Amino acid sequence: MKPLFILLLTFLVTVGVQKLFFKTINYSLSGRIAMCTMLLFTALGHFVFTEGMSKMIPNFIPLRSSIVTLTGVLEIMLAIGLLLPNYVKITGWILILFLLLILPTNIKASLENLNYQTGNYDGKGITYLWFRIPLQLFFIAWVYFFTLRK
Template identity: 35%
Template sequence: MFETLLLCAIPTLALRLLGAFGVTRFATWQSSAAHGLAFMLVMTGTAHFVPDSVTVMPHHSDLVAMVPSFVPFPDFTVYATGVLEYLGALGLVLAPTRRLAGLALALLFVLLLPANIHAAVDNVPFNGEPATPLWFRVPEQLVYIAVALFAALGAARVAGVARRTPVRAGESM
């Protein structure tokens, strides 16, 4: 039940620790969280394309079963959301696109909430395991929305500071 959450939290903490030891890319919590969320998205995005024969992780059919009946083309929808997760991960690790990626991912996570609610309420099993209860799924999704916004707003704040910092004669950027 906590595996996906750990796929975001552990890389975030490890990367921030690297930042504390001087790796400038991870010098802020926002950057570390963006990269941690990107790691999780690559892992979860992979499940969108994994065939049923793979048993070590959730697979495409598990995700198709989560799609509520009002969503057309569930098979295509799962593939499309997998691609969006990969693109979002890429956008989070590239500093110039981090703000846009974080905002887009927050919206994607909101749009995916009905699938998570459907899976919990209808007891849709995931990778042969019992369904994750609603009390956990919704707050978990809210955490991902918050992390995406945290990364996006942190990127916006850093960009805003960079724009307002004047360059003096003889100094280089």
């Protein structure tokens, strides 16, 4: 819920700032800034909650903590790429692929009632997927709309 709140709030603030100071609104830029901000926020979780997030990755995959750290770095790189005009399109496609690839980890965490912040198995469980799966699709649509659609 926090990433969605950050995404929408940042979008509204950037639209408001553009309207107030520039009298015109570049919605694509606002959408990319909002996604950039959200990605920086979620990347932070990869460094703060590494142990819990490692449990989201299937056990047969080695170096799970390293993967969590590397995906945090990837999120930061994607956030930056959204703001570099020459890299927006490729960043958008990579980000959509990334969002698709991490969905199974969210499903696994929900099925196991994993609370990735604490690393305990007292999370929201399967009902969380009723929110998380549409949210992931919303993020993918957001990226497509603000980076790839022309």
